[in-house]
Amino acid sequence: MIEIVAIDTPTLGDRSYLVSDGEVAFVVDPQRDIDRVLDLAQVRGLRVTDVFETHIHNDYVTGGLALAHATGADYHVNAADPVSFERSPVADGDVVEVGSFMRVRALATPGHTFTHLAYVLEAPDRVPAVFTGGSLLYGSTGRPDLLGPAHTGELVKRQYASAHRLAELLPDDAEIYPTHGFGSFCSATQSAADRSTIGREKQVNPVLSQDERAYVDELLAGLDAYPAYYAHMGPANSAGPDAPGVTTPAKAEPGELRSRLEAGEWVVDLRSRTAFAAGHLVGSLNFGIDGSFATYLGWLIPWGTPLSLLGETPEQVTEAQRELLRIGVDHVETAATGAPEDWSGGASLGTFPRARFEELAMVRHHRPVTVLDVRRDLEWARSHIDGALHVPLHELLDRVGEVPAGEVWVHCQAGYRASIAASVLAAAGRRVVAVDDEFDRAARAGLSMVAS
CATH class of the missing domain: 3.40.250.10 (Rhodanese-like domain)
Known part of the structure; x- marks a missing residue:
């Protein structure tokens, strides 16, 4: 029996997928913290044999290459993508046999990127499932402007054609499993849907229910800003990111924190906005770990600025590091835990109503x-x-x-x-x-x- 397990990363608005027949498994679009995938595979007694990327991602650093190295799996990346690592190149129409009866068929679905692929899972006695990455999403599509304004006009039309290709090739009961669309800025719009089929998308998705001109005009009019750190994700993913390691940052004493602030470094308080307003180290910035921490920190921080973290507990700091690794911020200079009185060295705390x-x-x-x-x-x-x-x-x-x-x-x-x-x-x-x-x-x- 085929099992499809979604691995959510709600803070970035993405999903990865572990798909198994009970013995072997393949993974689609894994995030960089691959321990989540490895743990699932171990609990289920699965051998991961294949890893598939739908595209070179713009909103997170992939764990695909690291996962392939850790498991010995084949790493399937579009043959047209100019990457600097060894991969198993795949192109439109290619079929990969996984286990005894799972077949994964690649379909070219440009629009989110020029080389975007969707993957159709075919197995006996079940409806097809399609892993659509950033092409056909729940009630939306992936945005076409992340490669720059010079390409947006062409990509939005290709996105329309790709969605219609999927709708024409697949039956109405085919299940859709997108990577984006759960809060990711890679999605043109957001949807509250948690599952869908080709047939449902024909009814509710503008890309399938409107003519091309109406879809293009509406989508382009609805595009807004996206995080600045996206500019660093494509190059990182094309270079082949290795497995991250969460190391304990050096402990920061109050005097050092003050010196770092004076030097223009960032000292980030991970506590809730309620706690921060009630008392904080003067000069520190509040990006609460209880919200879209990595998205907004990655968006605002000048890339490469030294970073220190302040949290109530070591676990809070570790969670923040995991979030940051997903967007390629691998190094945290220092950290401190406890309360703002511990970080200020006796100096007055900042407050605001x-x-x-x-x-x-x-x-x-x-x-x-x-x-x-x-x-x-x-x-x-x-x-x-x-x-x-x-x-x-x-x-x-x-x-x-x-x-x-x-x-x-x-x-x-x-x-x-x-x-x-x-x-x-x-x-x-x-x-x-x-x-x-x-x-x-x-x-x-x-x-x-x-x-x-």
């Missing part, structure tokens, strides 16, 4: 404050508070000087990005209030809303 939109509405009646919206452009265009200043979070470090002097109330959609922004402003010596609230409550709180 947290508030709801109701409090912002009341405050605006009796004193002038700056309302700073750090959501992305499309979020702002749909609806925003009248009179607010808009600086997307990923631009804030370069645009802090545009934020007027005085009291700043900063908000996002749900509070996580607002806390990051508040920590950036506080580190710059600004007087800030973090709005920790859902944006859909702003209008109900009496704040006037407008759209762009």
Whole structure:
């Protein structure tokens, strides 16, 4: 009996897959922390014989080559991809036999990248399953603009053709297993669906239910910014990343942390936004491990900046390191655990208030404050508070000087990005209030809303 196990990485919005017949297994699009795959295989008594990449990934460092080395598996990467490592090249139409009765057929599905492949699993007495990577997703497709604006127009049309190719070649009950679409910025839009088939996507997915012009226009109009660290993922994956190792960072004493901050290094507090606002090492930045930590840290940090981590427990630091390894940040300079009083060396702690939109509405009646919206452009265009200043979070470090002097109330959609922004402003010596609230409550709180 065929078993397909999804290995979720919710903080990056991706899935990998372990597929087995009870004795042997293949893996599709493994993340860099391959211990998750190896543990699953060991528990199930499986031998991993093949690893497949749907494409050279833009949003994480692959574990494919390391997994192949660890298991002796064949590593299948598109023959057209210019990689610098040994692989088992695969091309459109190729069939790989896995075990006694699993057949994996490669289908060219360009659009997310030029060399993107989908893999169709065929086995007796079961409907086909297709591993679609960044092509056909649940209710969406992979975005076509990650290779640069010069290629976007061509890739979006190829994405449309690829989705229709899958729909024409596969039966309606064929199961779809995408890599992206669970929060990844590689997805053009997001969906709450957790499973789907070709037949369902024909009904609900714009790429299959609209004509090409309507699909192209709608998708391109909906594209927004994506994380800056994506620029480093393709080269890393083409070079063949090795297996990561999580080593314990050197312990940082208070004096060293202060010296690192003064030298312009990043000291990142992993605690929740509530804990950070109540007391933190002055100058540190808050990227809580309880949210999209790696996505936003990787997006904002100047690549290569020395990094120190502050956590309540060693386990919190280790979890952060695992997240960072997935995006190619392999080295953490120092770390410290405990409470902010332990990290400050007796110096005063930084604090800032947290508030709801109701409090912002009341405050605006009796004193002038700056309302700073750090959501992305499309979020702002749909609806925003009248009179607010808009600086997307990923631009804030370069645009802090545009934020007027005085009291700043900063908000996002749900509070996580607002806390990051508040920590950036506080580190710059600004007087800030973090709005920790859902944006859909702003209008109900009496704040006037407008759209762009």
